[in-house]
Each structure stands twice: as structure tokens, then as C-alpha cells.
Amino acid sequence: MADGMTVRQATMDLLRDCGMTTVFGNPGSTELGFLDRWPNDVRYVLGLQEASVVAMADGYARASGRAALCNLHSAAGVGHALGNVFTAYRNQAPLVITAGQQARSLMPFNPFLGATDAASFPKPYVKWSCEPARAEDVPAALAHAFHIAMQRPHGPTFVSIPSDDWGVPTHPLPPRRVSQDMAPDPALLADCAQALAAARNPVLVIGPEVDAEGAGEAAVALAEALRAPVWASPFSARLSFPEDHALFAGHLAAAPPAVSKALATHDLVLVLGAPVFTFHVAGNCALFAAGTPLFQITPDGEALAAAGTGTGIQGSLRLALPALAALLPATDRAPPPPRARPAPPAASRPMTAEYLFHALSRLLPAEAIVVEEAPSHRPAMQQHLPIRRWGGFYTMTSGGLGYSLPASVGIALAHPGRRICAIIGDGSMMYSIQALWTAAQHALPITTIVLNNSGYGAMRSFSRVLGTEGVPGIDLPGLDFVALAQGMGCAGLRVEDPALLADALAAALRHEGPMVVDVAVDAAIPTLYHKA
Structure with a gap:
């Protein structure tokens, strides 16, 4: 054992190494061992309710591109937070969520504030969760959670930590670097490029993952090379494409008939960083039965599996989009006309x-x-x-x-x-x-x-x-x-x-x-x- 190195000290060193030096929380008694003698170089942001705390951490993580640590209070606090844990999972927000647990010595007696099977509580809306078997394993579990949260697609992870673990001796963790991006299959990219070159009237549907990966400029360059219109995917949670760009066609509604109508005139659909498709109301999506070639590029294997049609290419958009653009020949395709803009609305009372x-x-x-x-x-x-x-x-x-x-x-x-x-x-x-x-x-x-x-x-x-x-x-x-x-x-x-x-x-x-x-x-x- 390292002389004087406790679980709490090893955890603080890990937070510094991982860049998780802003912590969002709403403390309770089972978290006091973690919060004891809080260091000046780690910022603690207090929220007044656990759902708010998770959303604050989600916003910070998505905006910074780095995982954020969110510290919740035991079982009841996790319960309060679950709505926004679900949202963080859907948002692909890289969070490491920790929650206090009652002392290990009390757990056989079903204690007040104890969480039964705590690691299962937030499932299935975390990518990985655990309650370490030994106190000295807590820092390693948090490191595991961090690297899983930062693998694409990003998402929340969860670690339950008994309240008496923080003072237990442990080893320091060595610094680590783990790759976060997956390169797409070159053969499938070549097939996509060949289909795009042969298409007379292709269309792009772009979702939030493009912005999340910092691949926006590559997406614009691809659309301009194709001279193809671009729709924002239904319920896109970030900017899909600059909305004043001449190629921007608008926002797809989350209704099957509306998606089919918007895309029906095109002979190829390329979906980037989005599901195929997110719907909110029932109806027939005639596009799926029309035989229109569809290609989808995303790091999200679940989204590829759920698509039900087309060719799915799993990989980082940051890597895939420039590689795809490099395979495309020059085109003489005429660009689409810009979309019509609405007239300025009139004043009224009440206002619209x-x-x-x-x-x-x-x-x-x-x-x-x-x-x-x-x-x-x-x-x-x-x-x-x-x-x-x-x-x-x-x-x-x-x-x-x-x-x-x-x-x-x-x-x-x-x-x-x-x-x-x-x-x-x-x-x-x-x-x-x-x-x-x-x-x-x-x-x-x-x-x-x-x-x-x-x-x-x-x-x-x-x-x-x-x-x-x-x-x-x-x-x-x-x-x-x-x-x-x-x-x-x-x-x-x-x-x-x-x-x-x-x-x-x-x-x-x-x-x-x-x-x-x-x-x-x-x-x-x-x-x-x-x-x-």
C-alpha cells in the first residue's frame, strides 16, 4: 500500500488526471466521506435537487466534450435523478454518476438509506454500473466508469460507493490514455461513395452526433461537394447544419408520413449521426418500402441495429466524413433552390x-x-x-x-x-x-x-x-x-x-x-x- 494513500485521495488524483475537476452534487450523509476536506482545485457546484444536478452535469459535459462527475445521495437521491439520467443516456452525455451507499457493516441489516442492489437501480439507462466488491477498488471502478462514459457513443455510467470506503488504504492509479474513436469500414465507405456518385438527387439527414464530435465543418464540406439538400433529423438535440446555409432544407417532423413526404423525391438518403428515424406518432413510413437506397453513418451500434433498412456504417463521424468526401468525384449536379423563408410576423396581443x-x-x-x-x-x-x-x-x-x-x-x-x-x-x-x-x-x-x-x-x-x-x-x-x-x-x-x-x-x-x-x-x- 502507498503510505497514507486513501480511497478518497486516490479518487481526487484520478479526477485531476481525467479532467473531472468540476463536480455537480446535492450532498447527503452518505457522501460526507467524499466531501471531507474538499480541495481548492476541484470546483463543487451545488444543485438543490438531484434531477437538476444531473442535468447541470449533462449540460457541462456536452458543452465541454469532457466527462463530468455527478455525485448523488443514496437510493432516494438516485430515484429523484432518474428522469434526467434517462435524458443523459438519450443525449449521449458522458457522465460519471456516483451515489453514496450505507456503510458496508450495516448492509446485512437493510439499513436506513441503504440501496438494495444499488448498481441495478439506474439500469438500463447507464452504459455501465457497479458497486465495488472491496473499498480499495473504488478508484479503479471510477476509472473504468470514466473510460466507458467517454467511449462513443458517449453516455452516463454509475458507481455506488459505501460511505465508509473513503478512508480505506489503497494503491494510487497510474495515468492512462484510451482511444475513444472507431474508424469506419473502408469498403462500406467506398460503396457509399460509389452510390452517391451515381445518384441523381441525393439528400442528407444530419443529427446531433455531428456537432457532438466536432465534425460540423466536415459535414458542410460533404454537403457542398454533393450539392445536396440537408434536413435536420427529427428531435435533433444539437445543431445539425447551419440553418442559414443555402443547402439547409429544414427540420424533419417526427411523424412517419412527414418524413416520407420530405424525402420521397430523392433517389438516395444519407443519414449522418442520427437514428433512422426517431418518430413520435404512429403512421406508415412509405420510404422504408420504396426501395430507396439508404446509408447511415454513426458511432452508435444500437442505432444501426434498430434502423431496419439500408446500409449501416459504424464509426466516428470525425474520421468518416473526410474519408467519404475524399472518395467522391466532382459533380455537375445542380444545387437545390434555397428554401423559402417566412415573412416577419405581425404584432398582436397576446403575442405569438x-x-x-x-x-x-x-x-x-x-x-x-x-x-x-x-x-x-x-x-x-x-x-x-x-x-x-x-x-x-x-x-x-x-x-x-x-x-x-x-x-x-x-x-x-x-x-x-x-x-x-x-x-x-x-x-x-x-x-x-x-x-x-x-x-x-x-x-x-x-x-x-x-x-x-x-x-x-x-x-x-x-x-x-x-x-x-x-x-x-x-x-x-x-x-x-x-x-x-x-x-x-x-x-x-x-x-x-x-x-x-x-x-x-x-x-x-x-x-x-x-x-x-x-x-x-x-x-x-x-x-x-x-x-x-
Whole structure:
């Protein structure tokens, strides 16, 4: 044994070696041994509820490209966090999640705060989990979890750590380097290039993995070499393609008939960094039976296995896209015409979401990062608030609410000084509103815009699509977001008059710390999907 080296000391050295020196947590009694004599060179970010803590760590990890450590409290705390653990899994966020466990000496007696079969609790939505058999194995288990989290596709891992393990003697861990990328099959890339060269009218569907891998510029170069239109994949949780680019065709809806209609005129479909395809409503995807050649490139073997059609090529997009472009001959294919842009929306009272997004697009700083969780207003945002820069947009892939507000905190911490614009629905805001406290404590430049239509707009839309009536629990009257923000140390204001909107947004975007702008928007039922 190393003289004086404890599990806690070996773990802190591991965190430094792995670059996990920002830790997100909400502590309890079973974590005190880990938190004892906290070092000055490791930042601890406190969240006030475990689901918020996981989302903060997720946002930080996705924005930085490095795994983040998230420390939760025992079984009940893991239970609180599970919704956003599921989201982190769907987001492919590299997290190492730890949770305290009762002392090993108490475990035979089913103690208070003890977790039965703790390693199984977050499954199947972690890539790997364990509770080490011996205390001295904790640092090695955390190293294992880190390297699994950082293998593509990224994702969360979980380690349960008994509370009396931290002071046990152990060995220091040697530094390690582990490859994270897989090269694609050259023969399959050659087949894809040959099919693309022969196609008369190919189309690209691009998903969030392109931005996550830093392969955005390679994707743009490939599209330009092909002179092919580009659609964003359904529910893409990051920027898929610069939305002001002449080749950008729009966002695919998560409905089978809509996907088929958008892609039907093309004689080859190339899907990059996305599933084939993510759907939200039932219906027939005629594309699958049409015999249209489809190629899919992704590091995600599960997405390839689930595609059900086409040729799947597993590998890093960072490696695959330049290799594919190098195999393509020059083309004389005419580029598609640019898509039509909507006219500026008119002012009204209450305001439309379209009017709000159009105003915001004119005021948002070029380097700002947009984080969105306003599902019923997403089509309006996609029409009137184009995202132009890689790394400039985040949302969640899971559909679970309560992610984007705390994720904004993590993203702001990963990009000090960058303006973060969190666009949140009034229903979503109430899931993790305590994240405002953490934003205020760190004086983060987060402008939170609440689209307040006094209810769950997405549920209103789905009620119409599904033909249901009289559904309870959709309306949300009486919420005062300005008062809630002020109670947690954030500035806030409410806007109802469209004539005051631009000044309010400009002030919030200049504000040095966090600020909430509660905007009253039209409660008219939005159209998310048309009936099949």
C-alpha cells in the first residue's frame, strides 16, 4: 500500500488526471466521506435537487466534450435523478454518476438509506454500473466508469460507493490514455461513395452526433461537394447544419408520413449521426418500402441495429466524413433552390411565439448559445430563430421535461462569459426551477425566456391530433415566474405588450447575471403534427 494513500485521495488524483475537476452534487450523509476536506482545485457546484444536478452535469459535459462527475445521495437521491439520467443516456452525455451507499457493516441489516442492489437501480439507462466488491477498488471502478462514459457513443455510467470506503488504504492509479474513436469500414465507405456518385438527387439527414464530435465543418464540406439538400433529423438535440446555409432544407417532423413526404423525391438518403428515424406518432413510413437506397453513418451500434433498412456504417463521424468526401468525384449536379423563408410576423396581443422568436433573432448576440425546452413552440422557433454556429444549440433527446433550465447552468459553466439564452415553456419551467438559485449563486449570464401560454401547449396539440376532449391537468393558471425568480436571487420581469418586448429582451441579454423574462404568448393550440 502507498503510505497514507486513501480511497478518497486516490479518487481526487484520478479526477485531476481525467479532467473531472468540476463536480455537480446535492450532498447527503452518505457522501460526507467524499466531501471531507474538499480541495481548492476541484470546483463543487451545488444543485438543490438531484434531477437538476444531473442535468447541470449533462449540460457541462456536452458543452465541454469532457466527462463530468455527478455525485448523488443514496437510493432516494438516485430515484429523484432518474428522469434526467434517462435524458443523459438519450443525449449521449458522458457522465460519471456516483451515489453514496450505507456503510458496508450495516448492509446485512437493510439499513436506513441503504440501496438494495444499488448498481441495478439506474439500469438500463447507464452504459455501465457497479458497486465495488472491496473499498480499495473504488478508484479503479471510477476509472473504468470514466473510460466507458467517454467511449462513443458517449453516455452516463454509475458507481455506488459505501460511505465508509473513503478512508480505506489503497494503491494510487497510474495515468492512462484510451482511444475513444472507431474508424469506419473502408469498403462500406467506398460503396457509399460509389452510390452517391451515381445518384441523381441525393439528400442528407444530419443529427446531433455531428456537432457532438466536432465534425460540423466536415459535414458542410460533404454537403457542398454533393450539392445536396440537408434536413435536420427529427428531435435533433444539437445543431445539425447551419440553418442559414443555402443547402439547409429544414427540420424533419417526427411523424412517419412527414418524413416520407420530405424525402420521397430523392433517389438516395444519407443519414449522418442520427437514428433512422426517431418518430413520435404512429403512421406508415412509405420510404422504408420504396426501395430507396439508404446509408447511415454513426458511432452508435444500437442505432444501426434498430434502423431496419439500408446500409449501416459504424464509426466516428470525425474520421468518416473526410474519408467519404475524399472518395467522391466532382459533380455537375445542380444545387437545390434555397428554401423559402417566412415573412416577419405581425404584432398582436397576446403575442405569438413567432413574433417573440423573430424579435429575439434580431437581438441575440452572435456567440450566444440557445438552450430550448418549449416543445409546443419548437416549430415556431425553427422558423424564426435560425441557429447558425456549431455548439450554439442544445435541447434534450428524451422528451422528458426539466432538463434545459439546469442544463443551461452547466453549459454556462463550461463556457465562461458566453451568453446563454434558455427558452423554456411555462410547464417545463416548473420541473427544475430551483436551477435559478445555482445560476444566481454563480452569477451566470443566463437569460431565461419563459413562453407563458398558461398551460401545456403540447398536450393541447396532441389532444387535437388524437381526438380527445376534456382532458384534465393541461391548464396552469396563477404562476408568477417573476416572483419565483426573485425569490431565488434572480432578476425578473413580465412582458405582455409587444411594443415593450424588444427593450425587455435587450435588457435581459445585457444583464450581467441571470434574468428571467416571462412573456405572455397566445394560448392558441399549436400544430405539431398533422393527422396521418
